[in-house]
Amino acid sequence: MSSRYLVAAAARRTDVLSRHMASTITSSEPLVEFQERLALRRFILNRPKKLNALNTPMLEVLASRIEQWNNADLCGVIVGTGVGKAFSAGGDVAGVIENAANEATLPKAVDFFQREYELDTRSHKALLILTRYGLDYTLSTLSKPYVAIMDGLTFGGGFGLVAPAPFRVATENCSISMPETKIGFFPDVGASYYLSRLDGQIGTYLALTGTSLSGRAAFEHGLATHYIPSARVPMLLDTLATLEKPTFAQVNEAIEDLHYDREPADPVAPLSGATRVALDSAFSQETVEAIVDALQSYATGEESAEVVQWAKNTLTMLEDRSPSSLKIALMAIKKGKSLDLLESFKMELGIADAFCHGASPDFHTGVTSVIVEKKTSRPTWSPASPNQVNEANLEASFFKPAVDCPQLVLPEALRKSHHPPASFLRYGLPTEIELQALVEGRHPLIAKAEDLRGGKRGAVEKVREVVSRQCSVDKDGYLQWKH
DSSP states (O other): OOHHHHHHHHHHHHHHHHHHHHHHHHOSSOSEEEEEETTEEEEEEOOGGGTTOBOHHHHHHHHHHHHHHHTOTTOOEEEEEESTTEEEOOBOHHHHHHHHTSTTTHHHHHHHHHHHHOSSOOOTTOSSOOOOOOHHHHHHTOSSOEEEEEOSEEETHHHHHHTTOSEEEEOTTOEEEOOGGGGTOOOOTTHHHHGGGSSTTHHHHHHHHOOOEEHHHHHHTTSOSEEOOGGGHHHHHHHHHHOSSOOHHHHHHHHHTTOOOOOTTSOOOSSOHHHHHHHHHHTTSSSHHHHHHHHHHHHHSSOOHHHHHHHHHHHHHHHHSOHHHHHHHHHHHHHHTTSOHHHHHHHHHHHHHHHHTTSSTHHHHHIIIIIISOOOSOOOOSSOSGGGSOHHHHHHHHSSOOTTSOOOOOOHHHHHHSOOOOOTTTTSSOOHHHHHHHHHTTOOHHHHHHHHTTSOTTHHHHHHHHHHHHEEEOTTSOEEEOO
């Protein structure tokens, strides 16, 4: 890469920081605060009246500072937090819709999604496109340990900042969801990659329904890797600050030491037992229509009252969602299972670009109805039902990017030197796939499951739930995987 373009990139970073400093001078409350204490580098999303919804200036300044920290010798660990009731309630989509509705400002709408994924935007007229990692992708490839603390609402684009973290810490204040189908959009920010790797069909269920999970449930179902009380967050920050050149193992141990065990009176994980069996069966279907048919069978069948009620509630949620969004979300999740993270981001940017260019009217309809006008009735989706949505048209419109669609291009120099993406599930509870392998290998299950995560707190409870649902005992006394 020539020095001319390196200078241009450096100039852009300086401009971003200058504008952030100017905003700090003119406003007592910058959109993002940055703290440096010993080895700790912390960003604090600071837009509490908007539940820390992410806009373009926030994405720009975050990207620039995180890049600096990751290259700084004195930085030991990077931590992300939010002010108020939310880590982040997602992207500022109301502003995106306003831009997308006007041809003159349409590039700003597409640019929002590109900036969310990229560290720098590209000029369509540039002779040489200087692209960088997507912001969310970069967070997954940091060489320094990255800890995201979900001590409040974590929705949509907020999850995009959290999911890349090897250490995703939930508290009792956490509520996490991907609610995009409610507004005629689709779960993006890498959701096609992350959700498709959760146990069974939990990810598909969350992507289509937009259901929220509490902090404890987020931990038990794999979205969070750790669960600690909110009151212990300051203790965690103090501990992390004192770790000199911390390893990933040391950071993991520091968080594990603050884990809060489930109390006997605590409610069971919401997606477990018979409900989970029904969920995996219904959401394993190939089409939205087949999912709805399966749920209707559960809702009117001879299942337990718990399963019947869950099926009815789920049908009500799906009925309220955009039919086009449901199908796009399902297609993206299925495709995401075979894609790596960068490929998923590229696919999702193409889908977002199509939405911004009006490939479906539902994004505009949903944001206007739900967010701007705050209506509680079902938006006027078009088409109105899943069986009216042509999947072949969706494939052509949303999954085959236009020639002028913004591209995520990884420069060759970075392609050779970047740190590989951190494993989404490495520091969480053992997965069902891992437990199935242990069962089929006839190992002492609980002992071996604990070994998988080095004595992970909460692993025993996870094993017991999985065994009760997925296993039977053969004539020799060994567990058999039955599903």
